[in-house]
Amino acid sequence: MADEDDKVALVDLDGSIVDYDKVMKQELEKLRHPDEPPVVDRYMNREQVEAKEAPHLEARRKLIQAKPGFWRTLPKHPLGFEIIEDLRHLGFLLHVLTKGPGATAGAWTEKYEWCRDNLPDAEVTVTQNKALSYGRVLVDDWPPYFLPWLKHRPRGQVVCVAQPWNVEYATGSHSQVFRYDGTNRTELRMRLHQAFNRPARGE
Ligand SMILES: [Mg+2]
Numbered sequence: 001m002a003d004e005d006d007k008v009a010l011v012d013l014d015g016s017i018v019d020y021d022k023v024m025k026q027e028l029e030k031l032r033h034p035d036e037p038p039v040v041d042r043y044m045n046r047e048q049v050e051a052k053e054a055p056h057l058e059a060r061r062k063l064i065q066a067k068p069g070f071w072r073t074l075p076k077h078p079l080g081f082e083i084i085e086d087l088r089h090l091g092f093l094l095h096v097l098t099k100g101p102g103a104t105a106g107a108w109t110e111k112y113e114w115c116r117d118n119l120p121d122a123e124v125t126v127t128q129n130k131a132l133s134y135g136r137v138l139v140d141d142w143p144p145y146f147l148p149w150l151k152h153r154p155r156g157q158v159v160c161v162a163q164p165w166n167v168e169y170a171t172g173s174h175s176q177v178f179r180y181d182g183t184n185r186t187e188l189r190m191r192l193h194q195a196f197n198r199p200a201r202g203e
């Protein structure tokens with residue numbers, strides 16, 4: 001593999017560079033009966049993410065997602081795009097890495113269109129197993145995806161986009177996981193610079 005081809009940064013969509021939760025919260029609020037409690041942030045921690053969603057809320061969420069244009073028009077997540085800006089500046093090759101296609105018909109096509117519109121310089125890879133993809137850097141908000149990836153990439157650098165469900169990585173307890181929350185951009189740039197310049201495999 002040529003040296004420049006090896007400078008790949010893998011980038012997750014929802015929760016990392018796409019602000020799914022902001023739109024979903026607004027849309028769920030529109031469907032709320034006045035007697036129901038206000039819609040709060042869907043997930044405040046890992047336990048809530050992994051808990052079973054109430055059936056009526058799951059049905060509403062799927063209905064919202066099935067509306068044509070939902071995935072294609074989701075807003076950019078500003079924190080994620082600060083990371084994208086720094087990756088581009090260094091010269092990383094951007095590869096969007098997303099799980100799909102999901103249960104919602106048309107979701108994958110729209111996710112692809114979103115990438116074409118918002119990240120035209122990136123290649124797009126659909127996978128069922130993120131752990132198998134090669135990259136020097138992985139930008140992802142979800143520990144159950146980035147931890148298996150690190151097992152396969154002992155020299156890899158994870159940039160974890162700050163979300164309520166990954167606060168345990170704020171302490172820097174895992175040496176290869178850097179949680180970016182918008183206040184620590186100097187360290188973000190240093191980590192990315194190191195990942196870009198480390199020797200290629202076999203050197
Ligand atoms: Mg994600």
